Amino acid sequence: MRKKLTKLATNPFSGMKYPEKVxxxxxxxxxxxxxxxxxxxxxxxxxxxxxxxxxxxxxxxxFWVPLLGLHTGARVEDLCRLTSADVVQRDGVWCFHLHDSKRESRAGYRTVMRHVPAHHNLLQLGWLDYVESRRSAGGSAWLFPDLATNKYEKRGAVFSNWFNEYLRTPIGIQEVAKRINPASVPSQK
Known part of the structure; x- marks a missing residue:
């Protein structure tokens, strides 16, 4: 049975004590x-x-994580945690069964998942062949077993550090992030 959504008469977040720009x-x-x-x-x-x-x-x-990020919009950590069992077919469409690491950490349990269809560009580039080559290691085996983890067991953090360096050299993209001064952000009182 589908839940029906109704319009709200008032904004339930209007009384929040935190500013919009928090x-x-x-x-x-x-x-x-x-x-x-x-x-x-x-x-x-x-x-x-x-x-x-x-x-x-x-x-x-x-090779794969930046392409997957570009075509799914998923977080780096969620992509780096993929296993071969996380690539599934639903109604004939290949999908990623993605963990939602941000929501999992807030909710306190590790079962917050969503299905994201695999873009046809990924399929044309051989994504399913790559996944199939990893299936022999078992369903719970990482799709990217060569990724290292940091001291918090995060696989995406190590990848992200490498990728930021790769953007600078050899590619030459220097400004990937800029520091902001919190005093310059207008407060919402």
Whole structure:
């Protein structure tokens, strides 16, 4: 049975004590979106044009994780935690059964999941062949086994550090994040 949504008469969050800009006030850096030229520079680099698979980038993860992020909008940590059992078919459509690590940590349990359809570009690039090659390791085996973890057991943090360095050298994208001054963010009182 489907739940029916109804319009609210009032905003349930209107009485909240936190300002709208609370997230910006607590962040030390803000990421700016890549330009189309920068996206093209990234995917014209050796990982995608020459088959280079850097060990620090998790070998095959260096190739697949940025593509998966581009085509799914998923968080890096959620992509780095994928197993072969997380690539499933639903009604004939290949999907990612993604963990939602942010919501899982807030909710306190590890079962917050969502299905995201696999983009046809990924299928054309051989995503399903790659997944099939990893299935022999078992359903609970990581799709990207060469990724290292940090001291908090986060796989995406190590990948992200490598990728930020890769953006700077050899690609040459220098400004991937800029520091913000919390005093410059207008307060909402």
């Amino acid at each position: 997230v910006e006030l607590n962040r030390k850096t803000v990421r700016t979106a890549f330009t189309m030229a920068q996206v093209n520079e990234v995917f014209a680099s050796p990982v995608w044009t020459r088959g280079h698979r850097p060990e620090k980038g998790g070998s095959d993860a260096a």
